[in-house]
Amino acid sequence: MTRTQLFGVIVGLVIVAALTTLRASDPPLLRLARDLTFDEYQRLAPRSFENVPVRVVDIDEASLSEFGQWPWPRDRIAALVDRLSELGAAVIAFDILFSEPDRLSPRSVMRDVAGVDPDLLGLLPDNDEIFARSIADRPVVLGFGLSNAGDYRPPVKAGFAFTGESPFDAPPRLTAATPLRSQLETSAAGLGHISLNPGSRSAVVRAVPLLLSDGGQLYPNLAIEALRVAQGVSTYVIAGAPDIPDTITLIKVGAFVVPVTATGELWLYVSPDRAERYVSAGQVLAPAGASSETRAAIEGSIVFVGTSAAGLQDIRTTALGHNVPGVSLHAQTVEQVLSGRFLSRPDWADGLEILAIAVAGILLVLLTTFVSPAVALGCGLMITALALVASWSAFLYGGLLLDPLAPILAGSITHFAATAYRFLVIDRERRVVRRAFGQYLSPSLLYRIEHTQDALRLGGDDRELTIMFVDVRNFTEMSERLTPGEVVRFLNTLLDALSRHVIANEGTLDKFIGDSIMAFWNAPVDVADHTGKAVRAALAMRETLARLNESDAFGFGSKQTVAIGVGIHTGVACVGNMGAEMHFNYSAVGDAVNVAARIEAACKDVGFDILISDTAAKAAGRCALLEAGSLGLKGKSTRTQVFAVVGDERVAASPEFSELQHLHEQLIGSLRLRFRPRREIVNAAKLKASALCGGLSDFYRRITRRAEHFAGEQMAVENEGRSAE
Structure with missing residues (x-):
């Protein structure tokens, strides 16, 4: 509960208390309204x-x-x-x-x-x-x-x-x-x-x-x-x-x-x-x-x-x-x-009506503050209908005079006051949040951040994130053949289609950097299975791009297809509002962000479109992953092991992937021992890979030329041993 919400609840409860006290004092105007209500009942059903x-x-x-x-x-x-x-x-x-x-x-x-x-x-x-x-x-x-x-x-x-x-x-x-x-x-x-x-x-x-x-x-x-x-x-x-x-x-x-x-x-x-x-x-x-x-x-x-x-x-x-x-x-x-046909107003009628005002008022204040005015209005209408039906039934079948008007009137005043406070104070803060995050977050995340205290506080927090970078392959060559207007239309079509999957999987769009996308998961609020959702977003991007190429959505014809590279890493970064007090962006910085960017750049050398780090692979769940070697990333003193993302859990459970994984382990074993893999194993892996994921063909064509990526860790160990001697 935020301070603003707490103050709103206190204001609402004060109003409810005032209305309850007013009803308890039973002023002449309320008595007249009650009498007129009972008169109307008699007109509807006279003796x-x-x-x-x-x-x-x-x-x-x-x-x-x-x-x-x-x-x-x-x-x-x-x-x-x-x-x-x-x-x-x-x-x-x-x-x-x-x-x-x-x-x-x-x-x-x-x-x-x-x-x-x-x-x-x-x-x-x-x-x-x-x-x-x-x-x-x-x-x-x-x-x-x-x-x-x-x-x-x-x-x-x-x-x-x-x-x-x-x-x-x-x-x-x-x-x-x-x-x-x-x-x-x-x-x-x-x-x-x-x-x-x-x-x-x-x-x-x-x-x-x-x-x-x-x-x-x-x-x-x-x-x-x-x-x-x-x-x-x-x-x-x-x-x-x-x-x-x-x-x-x-x-x-x-x-x-x-x-x-x-x-x-x-x-x-x-x-x-x-x-x-x-x-x-x-x-x-x-x-x-x-x-x-x-x-x-x-x-x-x-x-x-x-x-x-x-x-x-x-x-x-x-x-x-x-x-x-x-x-x-x-x-x-x-x-x-x-x-023997009597009307009566029981001694407990006043107490019941006062209690109804208090209970209904508290309920409406809480619903309006923490849920929504629409839900509170719906509950208020239900309470109104219930009060009218109960009062009318008591009169018709029991001759009891129970006033529905006072609880209904008090509930209406309470709902109006709580809604006005929410619109003028609470929702004003949430509208600021929506303006800041509406284009970058899924509706579920946006709702959660709206209800998080100090959501727009300037500064950052260190927390575990899953960071994704997406980049268009050969964009410089492509843009040389296009007019500026065509470049803008191409980027709008592509980035709009790809970024939707970030939002759909509860990610946060950080920024668009030319032809690149930066996104992260698990901030500004906690996201369960954030690495798995980042991987699923990347797989969805792959499928969407394939459909766009097939339908010639970019207008390039069959001569040119668009390709992307996706790098994903899970690690600790500083995330928060960064900039000036009056103008800031919600972003993440730190070594984990740099690692994700370097992994995305390595997609060109590896020959595959989606690569994730070993820390991301451990947290990704049961996805279909293949070891892609250890890369020496710029600015990193140690090599980073990466994995190629072939598919989701369904692919990982398929017999075809199990066979490919077995062949892949044989290949990696040979490369790690600095042996050239047998040709029949490479050809079998290529055959299995083409049935699962077309992008793996290029990956296996290059794998024998990347022996150092698989033997690198062993070489690093040997070098450290020689240095010690």
């Missing part, structure tokens, strides 16, 4: 309407047109209760506030008339008393609202049993309520608050608080109070989380268990508004009596009485984006409980 025994008796426009404007006198509300009771309603719950005296009551009207006898007032009917008598001993639940003034608390008609820690500080706070008429409050079987989203700034009702608390007493919602009265039970069971105070996990109402949030809210799983849910109040109060369809809808049902009439300001917005009467949301709350 289907089920014909459970829950109905809304709607004081709609038709009812007001027939029975007069709102508010109705409470003797008419009493008549509505009487009629619903006759039709068999299990519970009648009013989403209407009865906090003020009925101003349409005869007693109230006459009280404002001057000169009326007070005794006479006592004989006049009072609509509140009529309404109170109507609801007495009947399953009627009245609603109360919240107030910002006073300290009134409504009486609680039910008891509460608790499991776990105290839940009194968990629900939303009730500071004061709007007082009900005392006779109505006393006569009602149940009282429940009608607030749907107290304290929420959003107009969308997504969750309904089933309980409110003043710190010492709990107050039920209208919906669950109606459900309690319908079952005839007297107590709610509130379950809290073990060892976690101020937390509610579920509410048990009779036979029904309702999962809730930690604050006692029920996530609304909304179904589209349906006409089957409503019964017009005018149909219930019809003078001729209710129809059979109305009786069937009301009988045995939990009935909520409310209004959808325009101007009465009881219209709410659901997660589906629909505007519906507020009373229908109370009804839908009970529908959810009866059908």
